Amino acid sequence: MAERKKKGQKQPGEFEAILGRPTHVHGHDGMCTTRPVVPKGNVAELLEGMSKTGFQGRKLGESVEVWKRMIRDPEVTILFGLSGAMIPAGMQKVLIELAQRHYIDVVVSTGANIFHDVCEHLGVCHYLGHHHVSDVDLYQKGIDRIYDVFAYEEEFRWVDRGFANFAESIAPFRGSSREFLEQFGEWLGREAPDGESFLSTCVKESIPVFVPALCDSSIGIGTLIARRRGVSIDIDQIADTDEVTSLVEEVNKTGVVYIGGGVPKNFIQQTQVIGSIHKKDLGGHDYAIQYTADSPHWGGLSGCTFDEAISWGKESEHTMQVQVHVDATIALPIVVSALIASGIKRVKKRRARKGRIVRQGIE
Secondary structure, rough: OOOOOOOOOOOOOOHHHHHHHOOOOOOOHHOOOOOOOOOOOOHHHHHHHHHOOOHHHHHHHHHHHHHHHHHHOOOOEEEEEEOEEEEEEEHHHHHHHHHHHHOOEEEEEHHHHHHHHHHHHHHOOOOOOOOOOOOHHHHHOEEEEEOOEEHHHHHHHHHHHHHHHHHHHHHOOOEOOOHHHHHHHHHHHHHOOOEEEEEHHHHHHHOOOEEOOOOOOOHHHHHHHHHHHHEEEEEEEHHHHHHHHHHHEEEEEEEEEOOOOHHHHHHHHHHHHHHHHHHOOOOOEEEEEEEOOOHHHHOOOOOOOOOHHHHOOEEEEEEEEEEEOOOHHHHHHHHHHHHHHHHOOOOOOOOOOOOOOOOOOOO
């Protein structure tokens, strides 16, 4: 009597009988296979795994690897562009870690972020609110809304007046936003030592902070209050452009990290164009990362994609670059946590200078 086939037991040739034989076996042509991401307790390992997947998860993982390469490169200066309402959204501690660990070297920010950062340092808080609310009711209560974050207008005005009073204390003043904020950050750390802020940390760590559209913020409102009092205060924004471009011209390599886009992104990007106008072909930034929720086909990304930037000379075909389409309040804490968890430390920078390549410029 024939032995009965055990349940689930395969018979010879059964696989081929069901699926048939493949008509062609690809040699992969040198391509790497995707790898299913494995959930990890270590965020650095998680992001490394995500870099072998697809879509924006892959881009997020790749951005960590590019940032790590910048940190390990002793000749690179990392310029950090900060836009969006990152401080009200709770990103202050993340930014402080970046400065303390020297994962960034130069900051270009919106004035609003630095203003809200100073508010937190002085104990002026932002509160959990809701985006489904009557803004008329909030106005009558003196509450400002930043999507789902609330703050008290009168407390902001107290800080506005503080900037005005500080401007009066150093008057007459004429200089770049970097010079003004350096003096203010020193004063803030000295006079309010129990507080903590991104600005005061940057000043302590000798990281220059530029706000090229300072007047488009409450810091500008504060300095205007001072000027209307008759105080001689003049923030020279052309000096900002000259200072940051001179910095880029003097170093061998530059890497850029953009949180959102806006003025901070273009202010950093245009340094390459300014260099070429003055007959110094800087060759484009060597590394580039952007975390953005904008789409390029609407004219967004606050300028253009990194590929498009090649046509302007802002990036080159050799730039190691990645743009991640993601809410920055999701990406920033995860990416910085991954950098910290990886144990990476900033290498000692070499003061290498870029070899000048002269080309026809526009005088």
